[in-house]
Each structure stands twice: as C-alpha cells, then as structure tokens.
Amino acid sequence: xxxxxxxxxxxxxxxxxxxxxxxxxxxxxxxxxxxxxxxxxxxxxxxxxxxxxxxxxxxxxxxxxxxxxxxxxxxxxxxxxxxxxxxxxxxxxxxxxxxxxxxxxxxxxxxxxxxxxxxxxxxxxxxxxxxxxxxxxxxxxxxxxxxxxxxxxxxxxxxxxxxxxxxxxxxxxxxxxxxxxxxxxxxxxxxxxxxxxxxxxxxxxxxxxxxxxxxxxxxxxxxxxxxxxxxxxxxxxxxxxxxxxxxxxxxxxxxxxxxxxxxxxxxxxxxxxxxxxxxxxxxxxxxxxxxxxxxxxxxxxxxxxxxxxxxxxxxxxxxxxxxxxxxxxxxxxxxxxxxxxxxxxxxxxxxxxxxxxxxxxxxxxxxxxxxxxxxxxxxxxxxxxxxxxxxxxxxxxxxxxxxxxxxxxxxxxxxxxxxxxxxxxxxxxxxxxxxxxxxxxxxxxxxxxxxxxxxxxxxxxxxxxxxxxxxxxxxxxxxxxxxxxxxxxxxxxxxxxxxxxxxxxxxxxxxxxxxxxxxxxxxxxxxxxxxxxxxxxxxxxxxxxxxxxxxxxxxxxxxxxxxxxxxxxxxxxxxxxxxxxxxxxxxxxxxxxxxxxxxxxxxxxxxxxxxxxxxxxxxxxxxxxxxxxxxxxxxxxxxxxxxxxxxxxxxxxxxxxxxxxxxxxxxxxxxxxxxxxxxxxxxxxxxxxxxxxxxxxxxxxxxxxxxxxxxxxxxxxxxxxxxx
Amino acid sequence: xxxxxxxxxxxxxxxxxxxxxxxxxxxxxxxxxxxxxxxxxxxxxxxxxxxxxxxxxxxxxxxxxxxxxxxxxxxxxxxxxxxxxxxxxxxxxxxxxxxxxxxxxxxxxxxxxxxxxxxxxxxxxxxxxxxxxxxxxxxxxxxxxxxxxxxxxxxxxxxxxxxxxxxxxxxxxxxxxxxxxxxxxxxxxxxxxxxxxxxxxxxxxxxxxxxxxxxxxxxxxxxxxxxxxxxxxxxxxxxxxxxxxxxxxxxxxxxxxxxxxxxxxxxxxxxx
Numbered sequence: 001x002x003x004x005x006x007x008x009x010x011x012x013x014x015x016x017x018x019x020x021x022x023x024x025x026x027x028x029x030x031x032x033x034x035x036x037x038x039x040x041x042x043x044x045x046x047x048x049x050x051x052x053x054x055x056x057x058x059x060x061x062x063x064x065x066x067x068x069x070x071x072x073x074x075x076x077x078x079x080x081x082x083x084x085x086x087x088x089x090x091x092x093x094x095x096x097x098x099x100x101x102x103x104x105x106x107x108x109x110x111x112x113x114x115x116x117x118x119x120x121x122x123x124x125x126x127x128x129x130x131x132x133x134x135x136x137x138x139x140x141x142x143x144x145x146x147x148x149x150x151x152x153x154x155x156x157x158x159x160x161x162x163x164x165x166x167x168x169x170x171x172x173x174x175x176x177x178x179x180x181x182x183x184x185x186x187x188x189x190x191x192x193x194x195x196x197x198x199x200x201x202x203x204x205x206x207x208x209x210x211x212x213x214x215x216x217x218x219x220x221x222x223x224x225x226x227x228x229x230x231x232x233x234x235x236x237x238x239x240x241x242x243x244x245x246x247x248x249x250x251x252x253x254x255x256x257x258x259x260x261x262x263x264x265x266x267x268x269x270x271x272x273x274x275x276x277x278x279x280x281x282x283x284x285x286x287x288x289x290x291x292x293x294x295x296x297x298x299x300x301x302x303x304x305x306x307x308x309x310x311x312x313x314x315x316x317x318x319x320x321x322x323x324x325x326x327x328x329x330x331x332x333x334x335x336x337x338x339x340x341x342x343x344x345x346x347x348x349x350x351x352x353x354x355x356x357x358x359x360x361x362x363x364x365x366x367x368x369x370x371x372x373x374x375x376x377x378x379x380x381x382x383x384x385x386x387x388x389x390x391x392x393x394x395x396x397x398x399x400x401x402x403x404x405x406x407x408x409x410x411x412x413x414x415x416x417x418x419x420x421x422x423x424x425x426x427x428x429x430x431x432x433x434x435x436x437x438x439x440x441x442x443x444x445x446x447x448x449x450x451x452x453x454x455x456x457x458x459x460x461x462x463x464x465x466x467x468x469x470x471x472x473x474x475x476x477x478x479x480x481x482x483x484x485x486x487x488x489x490x491x492x493x494x495x496x497x498x499x500x501x502x503x504x505x506x507x508x509x510x511x512x513x514x515x516x517x518x519x520x521x522x523x524x525x526x527x528x529x530x531x532x533x534x535x536x537x538x539x540x541x542x543x544x545x546x547x548x549x550x551x552x553x554x555x556x557x558x559x560x561x562x563x564x565x566x567x568x569x570x571x572x573x574x575x576x577x578x579x580x581x582x583x584x585x586x587x588x589x590x591x592x593x594x595x596x597x598x599x600x601x602x603x604x605x606x607x608x609x610x611x612x613x614x615x616x617x618x619x620x621x622x623x624x625x626x627x628x629x630x631x632x633x634x635x636x637x638x639x640x641x642x643x644x645x646x647x648x649x650x651x652x653x654x655x656x657x658x659x660x661x662x663x664x665x666x667x668x669x670x671x672x673x674x675x676x677x678x679x680x681x682x683x684x685x686x687x688x689x690x691x692x693x694x695x696x697x698x699x700x701x702x703x704x705x706x707x708x709x710x711x712x713x714x715x716x717x718x719x720x721x722x723x724x
Numbered sequence: 725x726x727x728x729x730x731x732x733x734x735x736x737x738x739x740x741x742x743x744x745x746x747x748x749x750x751x752x753x754x755x756x757x758x759x760x761x762x763x764x765x766x767x768x769x770x771x772x773x774x775x776x777x778x779x780x781x782x783x784x785x786x787x788x789x790x791x792x793x794x795x796x797x798x799x800x801x802x803x804x805x806x807x808x809x810x811x812x813x814x815x816x817x818x819x820x821x822x823x824x825x826x827x828x829x830x831x832x833x834x835x836x837x838x839x840x841x842x843x844x845x846x847x848x849x850x851x852x853x854x855x856x857x858x859x860x861x862x863x864x865x866x867x868x869x870x871x872x873x874x875x876x877x878x879x880x881x882x883x884x885x886x887x888x889x890x891x892x893x894x895x896x897x898x899x900x901x902x903x904x905x906x907x908x909x910x911x912x913x914x915x916x917x918x919x920x921x922x923x924x925x926x927x928x929x930x931x932x933x934x935x936x937x938x939x940x941x942x943x944x945x946x947x948x949x950x951x952x953x954x955x956x957x958x959x960x961x962x963x964x965x966x967x968x969x970x971x972x973x974x975x976x977x978x979x980x981x982x983x984x985x986x987x988x989x990x991x992x993x994x995x996x
Contacts, residue, residue: 038751038777143752147833
C-alpha cells in the first residue's frame with residue numbers, strides 16, 4: 001500500500017474545503033486513540049502520522065468500484081504505529097463509524113447515497129478491524145518468537161559460559177597443589193581431588209569411606225570440632241586450623257585445614273568446602289629445629305632453654321603443685337679435662353648424661369644439661385618434698401659406679417644443691433640461684449653429697465655476693481678504716497704495740513669485721529690493693545705515734561698478711577717502699593701470717609718472708625695451734641713471734657684453770673723460747689687470765705681485758721696513761 | 725561466598741524482568757506471562773504506568789535529538805532494556821547517520837534480543853555489563869572499539885538508576901562514569917520519584933512493593949537526591965524537571981500530557 005505522503009501544515013487546507021474536513025477527521029481520530037498508543041511521537045506528530053491513513057479511508061469510501069480491502073492496510077498501519085492496545089481499535093472503529101462519512105462523505109468525485117455511504121463505511125470498518133487484528137496477531141507472534149529466541153540464545157550463552165567456568169573450575173580442582181574436598185552438611189564426602197587422595201595415602205576409597213566428622217585424631221585441637229559443628233549449623237562461615245589425619249597406612253598427615261561453608265542462592269547452608277595443605281614435612285622440620293634449639297648437641301639432653309621453659313611452667317601458680325630441683329656440678333671435672341683432654345672429658349659428660357637420664361624417667365621429671373659439667377634434674381607434682389630427696393639420692397648412686405674411659409676407671413662424684421617448694425612463689429632465676437648457692441655449700445662441705453637449700457644460707461650467700469661486687473668501689477670511696485688493739489707487755493703491763501684490724505663501714509650493712517670481707521677480697525684478688533692500703537695506713541699511724549711518744553721506746557705495729565698477699569710477687573718491694581716513704585724503722589713492723597698459710601710452704605714461698613726478716617721486720621705466726629702445728633717445721637720458718645690462738649686462753653677464763661691447758665701453754669712457751677721466739681697470747685679477758693699467762697712465761701698479750709680494738713687516738717691515750 | 729566475576733548468572737525466565745515488563749507497558753509482546761502478571765499487579769496501584777514509560781521514551785527522544793543538534797553523536801545507553809521502537813540508535817542515526825550507539829544491559833535476554841535487533845548495524849553494539857560496576861563498562865572492548873571516549877559522549881541513564889539501591893552506591897558509579905567522559909559530554913537521565921505522582925505515596929507504594937517482590941526494588945528518590953547525580957555537570961535548560969516539562973514539543977502538547985507522566989524527573993547535564 002502506498003499512503004501518499006502529505007506534507008504537514010498543508011497551505012491549501014481551507015477549513016471548510018475537502019482537505020480541511022479530512023484534517024478535522026484526522027484530528028478527531030488522533031484525539032481518540034492517542035491515549036491508548038505507546039508511541040513516542042508527540043500529539044501533533046501523531047496527528048500528522050494519521051492524516052495519510054485518514055486520506056486512504058476517504059479514498060476507499062469514494063472509490064468508483066467499491067473495494068474495502070485496502071482498509072486492511074490502514075488497520076495494519078495502526079499496529080505499525082504502536083497502537084497495539086485493543087482500545088485503539090475500538091476507538092478507531094468508533095471514529096470511522098461516526099465521522100468518516102460526516103467529514104469525508106462529500107469529498108469524493110462520486111456522489112454516494114446515505115445508505116450506500118453507511119454500507120461502505122461498515123465494510124471499511126470490517127476490513128480495518130481485520131487488518132488491525134491480523135497485523136497485531138503477526139506482530140505479537142513475531143515478537144513472542146523473537147523474545148523466546150532471545151531467551152534461548154541467552155540461556156545457551158549462559159550455559160556455554162557456565163560450561164567454560166566449570167571447565168576452568170575442574171582444572172583448578174584437579175590440578176591444584178592443595179587438597180580440595182566438598183562434602184554435604186551431614187559430612188558425606190561428595191568430591192575430592194587427586195591431590196587430596198595422594199595426601200591421604202593414595203586410596204580414594206579410604207577417603208570417601210569416612211564421613212568428615214569421623215576423621216578424629218587424638219592430637220586434634222580442642223576447637224576443631226566445635227568450629228565444625230558451628231559451620232554445619234550455618235553459624236560460622238569458615239575456619240582454619242592445624243589438623244592431623246591418619247593416612248590409610250596409619251601414618252599421620254598434618255595439614256593446614258581451611259573449611260568454608262557454601263550456601264545456596266537463597267543463603268541456606270548447602271555444602272562444606274575443605275582446603276588442605278600438607279604440612280607434615282614442614283612440621284617435621286619445625287620439630288627438628290625446635291629439638292635442636294632445645295637440646296644439647298653433645299649429650300642429647302634438654303638444654304638450658306628447654307629447662308627454663310619447663311621450670312617456668314612448673315613454677316607457674318597451680319594449686320597443690322610443687323617442684324623439686326637438683327643442681328649437679330661434678331667434683332673435680334676440670335682436673336679430668338685438664339689431664340685427659342677435652343675429648344675424654346666430653347665422653348665422660350656423655351656417660352654422666354646417660355646415667356642422669358635414667359634417674360629422671362618418671363612423669364613430671366626431666367634432666368637437662370645447663371652447660372659445662374652442670375646438670376639439673378627437675379621433678380614436679382604434689383609430693384616433691386620426698387621425691388626430690390629420692391631423685392638426689394638416685395643421682396649420687398648413679399654416679400657411684402666408676403666410669404670406664406680409655407681403659408681406665410674414673411670415679412666421678414658430684415655436688416648437688418636441692419631446692420624444693422610450692423609452685424607460684426619464686427621465679428626461675430631465684431630458684432636457680434638458690435640451687436647454685438646450695439650446690440656450692442655441698443661442694444664446700446666436701447662434695448659427693450647433696451645439700452638442701454635454706455633461706456638463711458641463701459641470704460648469706462646473697463649478701464656475700466653483694467659484698468664481693470661492692471668491694472672495689474668501697475676501697476675507692478674510702479669505706480675502709482682501721483682500728484687498733486693494744487699489745488701489752490705482760491711483764492710490766494706497758495703498751496708494747498698495737499695490731500691493726502681493718503673494718504668496712506658499709507653504707508647498708510654498717511661496720512663489718514674482716515671475717516666478713518677478707519675471704520671475699522682474697523677470692524677476687526682485691527686483697528692486694530686493700531692489704532697495701534692497710535699497710536700504708538698502719539705504718540703511717542705507727543710513725544705518728546713514734547714521733548709523739550719518743551720517750552716510751554719504739555712502739556710496734558702488727559699488720560696481718562693474707563695468703564694471697566704472701567704469694568704476691570711485689571710483697572717485699574712494696575713493703576720496703578712503704579717503710580721508706582714513712583721513715584718507720586723496719587723493726588717496728590710485725591707482719592702476722594697464719595699458721596695455715598704456711599703449711600707445706602716451700603722455699604719459694606718463704607723467700608720473701610726471709611728477706612723481710614733479714615731487713616728486721618718481725619714475722620709473727622698467727623693463730624698458732626689451730627692448724628696441724630708442725631713443730632719440726634718451726635725452725636725453718638723466718639718467724640720471731642708465736643701468737644697463741646685464743647682457744648688456749650679460753651680454758652683459763654675460769655678459776656681454777658684447766659690443768660691440761662696450762663701444761664700445753666707452758667710447753668709451747670718453753671718450746672718457743674728455746675727457739676728464741678717471743679709468745680703473744682690473744683683473747684685475754686680477765687685479770688686472772690693475764691696473771692696466769694704471765695706466770696707461764698708469755699711475753700705479750702692482747703684482749704678485751706686491756707682494750708677492745710679502737711680508734712688510733714685511744715691507743716695514744718693508753719700510751720700517755722702508761723707514761724704517767 | 726561471593727560469586728566470582730567469571731561465573732555467569734543463570735537465565736531464569738520464570739522470574740519477571742523489568743526490561744520485559746517495560747516492553748509490556750509499551751504495548752509490546754517481547755514478554756512472558758510472568759512479566760505481564762507482575763506488570764498488571766503494578767498497574768493495579770498505578771494504572772498510568774504505561775504513560776510513565778511513554779513519557780520516558782518521549783523524553784529520551786527529545787534529549788537524543790538535543791544531543792545530535794548540539795554536536796554530540798556518540799551515545800552510551802546504560803540499562804537499555806528490550807529495544808522496541810524509537811530506540812536511541814533509530815532517533816540518533818535518523819538525525820546523523822554517523823552516530824554511534826553503545827547499549828549496555830545486564831539482563832541477558834535483553835542483551836540477546838538487542839544483538840538480534842542490531843545485527844547489521846555497524847554503528848551500534850550491545851554489551852552485557854552492570855551499571856553497578858562502571859569499570860567493567862568503561863573497559864569493555866566492544867564499547868571502546870565503537871566509542872571514542874576522548875570525544876564527547878551522551879550518557880543515557882533513562883529509567884535505570886531507580887533500580888540501583890543505595891547499598892550499591894549509585895552515586896559513586898555515576899561519578900565514575902561522569903569522570904571518565906570527555907568535556908562536552910552530556911548526561912541524560914530520568915528517575916522515578918514520589919514527587920509528582922498523582923497518587924498518595926501509600927497507593928504508589930503498592931507499585932514499589934511489587935518491584936520489591938520480584939527482587940528488583942524500585943528506589944524512589946527526591947528531586948534533591950536525583951540532582952546529585954549531576955554533580956560537577958552544568959544543567960542544560962530547563963534543569964531537572966518533571967519529564968513532560970523538559971523541552972516540550974509545544975505548549976499545547978504539554979497541556980495535554982497525562983498526569984502520570986509527572987511521576988519522575990528528567991534532566992540533561994553537560995561536562996564543562
């Protein structure tokens with residue numbers, strides 16, 4: 001059909017002319033059906049669009065040989081203009097019925113009767129409706145077909161994409177280096193990949209035959225199954241744990257396991273997805289590294305690190321739990337090492353370690369090597385008071401059998417410090433220090449034994465330690481001072497000299513006697529500078545007294561020499577130097593040496609004493625009678641004075657004096673005098689004692705009866721008193 | 725677990741599609757009974773819904789015409805739906821045969837149908853992508869092969885933003901698109917709103933409920949909220965207005981508009 005295009009806004013459209021009437025019809029038509037169209041045309045555009053259709057209807061109405069068929073095309077054109085709503089048809093028919101003849105009836109070349117017009121108009125309506133319906137039906141069918149085809153196409157695209165996705169996922173699943181498994185929420189395994197099967201030992205059946213919740217292992221972390229239950233209940237989206245499994249051969253597979261919950265499109269829990277990474281090798285390596293970090297390479301025993309971990313665990317507060325610690329140090333191991341060599345020493349340690357290992361096999365017990373020849377045995381539990389004694393006993397017993405080494409039998413002994421107590425009270429460092437101190441006590445008591453820690457001994461040791469470290473600074477700060485105790489001539493009671501006694505004015509502990517710090521100074525070597533200071537100070541003091549007391553004869557000064565000073569190579573030179581710088585006569589100085597320091601002394605040791613004696617310095621043998629007094633040795637020694645130990649005078653404090661004591665003292669005095677030695681007695685506390693000792697022939701005395709040790713000016717006062 | 729990007733959505737034509745419902749409102753037959761059923765339900769509350777759709781189409785036609793006359797001949801129509809009649813490429817290419825049009829929709833049936841319709845048209849493509857992932861649209865190879873984003877583009881967001889929930893941050897998505905376009909580009913937009921509907925919000929809410937039931941919630945936004953989509957763009961006269969009021973063909977045409985066509989706003993913005 002051709003609908004003649006009619007330019008809009010026709011200029012010749014006179015309102016009452018045929019064109020104007022046709023346009024009026026189109027306007028009415030447009031107004032009637034526009035509300036039911038879906039066109040995006042504006043109303044004027046739509047009206048323009050309808051005008052050719054109106055003209056076609058008018059032409060059909062007036063055709064010479066009436067044929068309504070072309071009205072079919074008008075109906076189809078309406079559908080093409082998106083007037084697909086049924087209302088558009090009924091409205092159009094209404095407009096044609098009412099207005100076509102009215103507005104277009106007189107427009108044509110043929111004059112029509114009214115009946116003819118009505119009849120033609122009705123036929124036109126029939127044809128228009130038929131055309132509309134047919135076009136709409138075709139359009140509907142073709143659109144339905146198009147959309148169905150599109151839906152099919154879309155679905156097949158989606159399926160292809162899904163297929164590709166699945167293929168990709170399959171590849172991921174199949175070739176993944178980690179084990180992947182999918183199970184339903186009851187734990188039935190639905191899918192597993194080859195990697196997972198291999199990890200479990202290679203038998204797919206072995207994996208599939210168990211439900212997920214049957215893979216229980218004794219070393220499962222306590223949370224694993226709690227997490228699992230939460231996940232399958234939909235309360236947890238995923239969890240990651242380290243989990244062991246049994247392989248089909250019974251060996252253990254360790255994994256890093258990550259389980260995720262898969263939900264369906266409605267969000268309901270549907271599957272569980274497990275990813276398993278085989279960590280067995282890594283774990284073994286870690287265990288080995290951990291073992292190496294916590295064990296002694298030589299003996300294989302746990303080392304210091306592991307021991308401290310365990311000790312700290314044992315000391316953590318736990319109701320009713322106690323600990324017992326044996327701290328073992330081999331006696332004389334250094335000698336073995338030095339004489340047989342380190343390799344032998346190492347073999348010995350290995351043997352000792354083996355024996356110790358067998359002592360600490362009970363639950364809660366452990367044996368460790370701290371280093372060198374130091375070992376520890378730890379026991380924990382509720383009854384360690386008894387256990388630890390047994391343990392210490394077992395250790396000593398284990399060491400009692402001689403050890404064969406390179407064909408010789410070595411007897412190894414050890415000293416053990418035992419510490420026992422409740423958990424939660426002390427730190428590991430405190431316990432170990434106490435054990436160490438106690439071990440040294442056992443060693444000091446002769447070794448091959450154990451000693452029990454006690455708080456007082458610890459405190460003393462701790463103080464000793466504190467004093468030892470404070471000594472050097474104390475000398476620099478001038479915390480030492482000297483007290484003097486007079487030496488009195490028993491014959492006339494005159495003051496004959498004084499013994500210099502060093503004291504330490506400690507900032508915390510107050511005034512400390514030499515017994516508290518001289519052994520420490522000996523041990524650290526500080527005795528040398530300290531002794532030199534004492535000598536300088538005493539000599540200076542003695543010189544001062546001599547200058548002030550010229551009429552009372554020479555006043556002597558006694559200064560103690562410790563064993564370490566005795567061995568010091570510059571003893572003679574320093575003494576000479578001190579005397580020369582002060583100007584004191586050598587004969588006014590008496591150096592006191594203990595008897596024990598000279599036991600077994602050879603000529604090398606005696607040489608400096610001889611030199612000093614030759615210079616005129618007196619040498620006194622202090623504490624005589626306490627050691628193993630080698631009387632035969634006396635004549636070899638460059639000694640001019642014997643100082644009798646106070647133990648001899650103690651027996652004379654009471655009246656009547658012990659006759660045996662009297663005899664002994666008398667004998668010693670007689671012996672001394674026969675060797676041309678003067679005798680000084682210490683510890684004189686009563687007049688009766690003094691008288692007795694005088695009668696026995698003692699030359700000089702000192703003790704509280706005369707004066708306690710005191711400041712230098714008190715000696716001066718005594719001298720002045722003598723002089724009166 | 726979030727669906728991976730490479731996993732395609734399934735096709736389920738037992739679920740109503742807003743594209744096919746739109747076609748039904750416009751008298752088309754590119755739809756299935758589920759679509760018609762949902763659309764009829766929505767029309768129980770808003771009988772004038774077809775008029776709203778018609779007004780959208782009419783605005784689009786006027787706005788595309790405006791774009792071509794102001795020299796923009798590249799079009800990016802996101803949420804294009806089922807092509808029926810008076811589509812962007814028809815309007816634009818009628819005015820300028822060189823005009824290029826890229827359609828974007830995330831409804832796979834609409835995409836497949838568009839492909840069939842556009843077959844043989846070298847200057848029009850359809851891409852399957854989602855407005856909520858603007859990067860995917862901007863990086864789409866077919867779109868980039870057709871459109872030169874260094875030249876002005878008319879971006880059409882007609883009757884689509886009201887299907888993007890706030891949770892999906894439509895403002896950020898639109899901002900990303902706006903920023904990607906060259907100066908001189910236009911943003912052509914319509915959006916549903918309670919403001920202007922010739923019904924109480926309660927009654928109109930029935931329609932919103934229907935869309936919620938079919939899992940395609942219809943988000944009504946106020947004029948102020950809608951105007952924020954144009955941030956940084958200059959509004960073209962007459963600004964953001966009820967759809968029929970945007971450059972009507974004539975005062976008479978405006979006077980005869982159906983009241984339902986006022987159910988939403990339309991506007992065009994230009995990037996300086």
